[in-house]
Amino acid sequence: MRTTSAVIGCGDVSSVHFEALAKLDGATLVGVCDPDPQRLASAMAAYGVPGFADHQSLIEAVRPDVVHICTPHDRHASVAADCLERGVHVIVEKPLAHTLAEGRRLVEAAAAGRAKIAVCFQNRYNATSQAMHSLLSTGGLGRVLGASATVTWQRTAEYYRDRPWRGSWAGGGGGLMMNQAIHTVDLLQWLVGDVTAVSGNASTRFLGGTIEVEDTAEFVAEHANGARSAFYATLAHATNAPVTLDVVTEEAVLSLRGDLTVAYGDGRVEVVPERRSESGGRSYWGVSHELLISDFYARLGDADPFWISPAEAVKSLRIVKDVYRQSYPESAARVS
Structure with a gap:
């Protein structure tokens, strides 16, 4: 049985979705959608399918079984909810939504059960992430004592000028924490446990003349199991350095630096290599969209919902928005 698919939003990240669909047995691309005429024309020419300026017209005309939503953040929840209500399955890029209210709306739409939905926290499929989760969830390493994570990357003024929505509250729902570091926030809470309290700060340290959102952030999180984690991220680095994620347990220290190193208390050391994957996508998108x-x-x-559901994805959104509320108390409505 063949599954028909469409891609809504033909910007940068759509490239890895088109790649994955091309390799997927049983899936047929039947349409693309983008309000930008040039991007739409390019996608139509590249993939030989009809194009539409709005998602409602696409759904009505080609009736896809699955849509891939690769739009700016402020369109994620509204487009996904429209598709779910019409019984169309959805894969939506992160973040779940640009506001917490829209995120909750999508959680409710998914709970109605008219169709399935996945949120693209693809780094959960990394070999290293899977190994860490397996080691931690079995309990064999003892109690988790704490964790830390860093994202030290580079983004330029030109990056934001090319897609102005990225640097705005209205379009992006935030900056660094929503567009780059939310993958690591998701991994931190997935691996260590649900977060019960956050104390943090977000600020604009070097791109203030270009963006209205943050380029640097940090927080300390308390987890339901009693562990504490520390997080730091910035876009002021000279390069896109490997994400780091360290988890300390009673019996071992797990250190992610591209590959995963597990140092046991008895002196043993194991290394879990990350998969390597050829892709036209950017290296910092990781290797696991296809998986x-x-x-x-x-x-x-x-019958069950997909495991990376809106109910899962809203957890990292809450953490990010909590940091924003603490950082911009005078603009609560704008950063919610």
Whole structure:
């Protein structure tokens, strides 16, 4: 049985979705959508399918089984909810939504059960992430004592000028924390445990003349299991350095630096290499979009919701928005 698919939003990140669909047995691309005429024309020419300026017209005309939503953040929840209500399955890029209210709306739409939805926290499929989760969830390493994570990357003024929505509250819902570091925030809470309290700060340290959102942030989180984690991220680095994520347990220290190193208390050391993948996408998008997308299609017939659901994705959104509320108390409505 073949599954028909469409891509809504033909900007940068859509490239990895098109790549994954091309490799997926049983999936047929039947349409693309983008309000920008030039991007839409390029996608139509590249993939030989009809194009539409709005998602409602696409759904009505080609009736896809699955849509991939790769729009700016402020369109994620509204487009996804429209598709779910019409029984169309959804893969939506992160973040879940640009506001917490819209995120909750999508949680409710998913709970109605008219169709399946996945949120692209693809780094959960990394070999290193899977290994860390397996080691921590079995309990064999003892109690988790604490964790830390860093994202020290580079973004330029030109990056934001090319897509102005990225640097705005209205379009992006935030800056660094929403567009780059939310993947690591997601991994931190998934690996260590649900977050019960956050104390943090977000600020604009060097791109203030270009963006209205933050380029640097830090927080300390308390987890339900009693562990504490520390997080730091910035876009002021000279390069896109490897993400770091360290988890300290009673019996071992797990250190992610590209590959995963597990140093046990008895002196043993194990290394779990990360997979390598050829892709036209940017290296900092990771190597696992294809795995997430393939897994989602394989589970379309399952009765249960997809495991990276809006209910899962809203957890990292809450953490980010909590930091924003603490950092910009005078602008609560804008950063919510």
